[in-house]
Amino acid sequence: MGGGRCITVVVAVLLLALRSGVRACPATEREALLEFKAALQEPYLGIFNSWRGSDCCHNWYGVSCEQESRRVADINLRGESxxxxxxxxRxxxxxxxxxxxxxxxxxxxxSITIADWKGISGEIPRCITSLPFLRMIDLIGNRISGTIPEDIGRLKRLTVLNVAxxxxxxxxxxxVAKLRSLMHLDVRNNRLWGPIPKKLGSLGMLSRALLSGNRLSGPIPESISKIYRLADLDVSGNEISGPIPEWLGKMGVLSTVNLDMNKLSGEIPLSLFSSGISDLNLSRNALEGNIPDAFGVRSYFTVLDLSYNNLRGPIPFSISSASYIGHLDLxxxxxxxxxxxxxxxxHLxxxxxxxxDCLCGKPLKPC
Known part of the structure; x- marks a missing residue:
């Protein structure tokens, strides 16, 4: 009996060991993670101290795996947490x-999140576009240089591209226009130049297009009018030129439009003041003509900034019929x-x- 029990215990231990081996992440993926780690230096927090042992799916900081296959699915390393x-x-x-x-x-x-580490440099590996299951790339807040991979459009499942x-x-x-699943595009505060892609309007799922603080030039592409889910458009701080399109004020869910600090010219379209836009910044451009007398009950602005332009004429009296205007700068x-x-x-x-030139009345001097 004693011998039988001994054999049973030995078999159980062996099965447990085998099961543990099966449940560990593949050795090739563990080696890839260790090679990834070797290219980085993190001197203060010791976040890589947990990257030990044979199972990279178990308690390796920032690493998550698929439950069944034990393949690495997510790398989530944030420098602000x-x-x-x-x-x-502290x-x-x-x-x-x-x-x-x-x-x-x-x-x-x-998903690949390597964000807010301030000192990570080098380029985005070109091979990243060969990862067919990639849904999120978040590399915000580093010192990454080089270009966005030319064939980024291969990542058909990508929903977030953030290299701000x-x-x-x-x-x-x-x-980029081939990323039909993309919902969030953020390239703010880089050194990107050239035009906004003409076919950006192919991104039917896009809700945020944040392109500010670059050197982008040319007009606002008309195809953007087809992005019916777009809620936030920010192209401020670039060299965008031409007129402001009338169709901007006719987009269904667009609520934030920041076009400030560009080279936009022409008159302000009437449609912007009877739309669903609630945060509108057109300051520091070369806009001309009068402020459109087109305010009404649909006009609801938390921010309306038209400062630093070449606008002339009176302040339209219809502005008093707006439902709400929080911050106004003329x-x-x-x-x-x-x-x-x-x-x-x-309250201004x-x-x-x-x-x-010659505004008068409260809160300025009396007329």
Whole structure:
């Protein structure tokens, strides 16, 4: 009996060992992660101290695996977090080095988040476009250079592309227009130049297009009018030229439009003031003509900034019929005449009207 029990225990231990081996991540993926780690230096938090042992699916910080296959599915490394490791250190993360092409050997990757580490440099590995299951790329807040991969459009499942706040250059690749599942495009604060892709309107699922703080030029592509889910359009701080399209005010769910600090010219379309847009910034352009007398009950603005343009004529009296205007800035134009009475003018400061030709009335000097 004793011998039988001994054999049973030995068999159980062996089965457990075998089961543990089966449940561990593939050795090739563990090696790829260790090669990825070797290209990075993180001196303060020790986030890679947990990357030990044979099973990269078990307690490796920032690594998640598919439950059944045990293949690596997610890398989630954020330099700004509320997790205990950051709270104990009382600091945000800082990491140098580069993103190793070894990451491309993780063939089941669904998301790559390597964000807000401030010092990671080098280029995005070109091979990243060969990962067929990739849904999210979030590399915001580093020092990544080079260009967005030209064939980024191969990632048919991609829903988030965020490379904001880096030092990337080159054009936004035309193949971006092939990312039919893309919902969030964020390339803010880089050194990108050239036109906005003409076929950007092919991105029917896109809800946020954040392109500000680059050197983009040319007009706003008409195809954008076809993105019926677009809620947030920000192309501020570029060199965008031409007129503001009338169709911007006719888009179904568009609520935030930031076109400030560009080279836009012509008159302001009437449609913008009777639309669903609630945050509209057109400041620091070369816009001309009068402020359209087109305000009404559908006009609801938390922010309306028309400052630093070449607008002329009076402030339209219809602006008083707007449902709500929170912040209004009409300064640094060539406006003239009496400031209307009543809301929103009864809560505005003089700074909203300064540096015009001949405006008068409260809160400025009496007429």
């Amino acid at each position: 509320e997790e205990p490791i950051f709270e104990r250190a 600091r945000t993360g800082y990491m140098t080095g580069y993103i190793s092409p070894a990451i491309c050997r993780l063939e089941r990757l669904s 706040e880096n030092v990337m250059s080159g054009r936004i690749p035309a193949s 300064s640094h134009n060539h406006l003239c005449g009496k400031i209307p009475l009543g809301p929103p003018f009864d 400061q003089p700074s909203s009207f300064l540096h015009n």
